[in-house]
Amino acid sequence: MSTWTAVLTASVLAFVLKYLGYVVPARWLDGERTTRVTSALPIALLAALVAVQTFTGTGGAFVLDARAAAVGVALVALALRAPFIVVVVLAAVTAALLRLAGMS
């Protein structure tokens, strides 16, 4: 799948999901189990993305490098209630400085 195909497919599917909410009868999706699945799903997906982006290198091998330190800094910033953009910039700066200092 080319990048453009992926971009457009993801966009169409995202819109279809949004639109379904407006046309599907509410009772189809009501229920505690649906609510639990839909709140748990983004947690698992985002946590998995954090883990993969932080700890894996080429070919998916486990790697401990500047990214882990940067994410540590990001978590501290989040605990201190820093805004999203500050968290992201702090992580980038941490990784950039560590690499400047010779870390991989």
Add this chain to the structure above:
Amino acid sequence: MTAAALEPQRRRQVLRQAASVAVATGAYGISFGALSVAAGLDIWQTQVLSLLLFSGGSQFAFVGIMAGGPTGAVAAVATSTLLGVRNGLYGLQVARLLEVRGLRRLLAAQLTIDESTAVGVAQPEARAGRLGFWATGGGVFVCWNAMTLLGAVVGDQLGDPRTYGLDAAAAAAFCGLLWPRLKSRDAFAIAVVAGVIAVVIAPHAPAGVPVLVAAFAALIAAFWGNAHRDPAAPHHGDGEDGAAPGTTGPREARP
């Protein structure tokens, strides 16, 4: 209440809330733009994601997986789509509030994200709710797209993204999206299990697939876990928590 016109003071109040959410959210459209070009997408592809896909969590996930190479395209689409499922549920709530048909319904659907839903359903009166939804959705759309373009253009000039720590910034962005959802012990447990599963599988699966497999941890937890309460309900409207379009739950799950 529905038929009565909104008092000017209430109107200003709702619009101010919408504006603050739009500016706060738009501000890190800039990080999306930069991360997207760092992941190998061009400026046009990046901008089309913000215009058409328009759901922050899905967009960050999409480019995050595409960064692993074009082999991850299918997984990128799948992950983006799974993250977009909750927008459908928001639509369900917002549809009752808006009562729109035809073209306006298509437009409303496109603007149905965490922020617009949150501001909309948080208003006590239906009229204010409708104003809140449209103002927030439209405001976030404009700010998010403008900042995406800025981020993409700047990011394009940078060269090797690793030099600037942009790979770490991507990981931090996912942390920022995840953080407001970790409100319960169950939510935290799901996150840890999913993270471990993804890392363990990563060496043995193509890019993006570990994330999808980890999503099953969520489904299992949701089916067997006991009452995993309200993890997706960060406070909203004050623009202080890291919220991208489509990344944090509305304050109230039901209107």
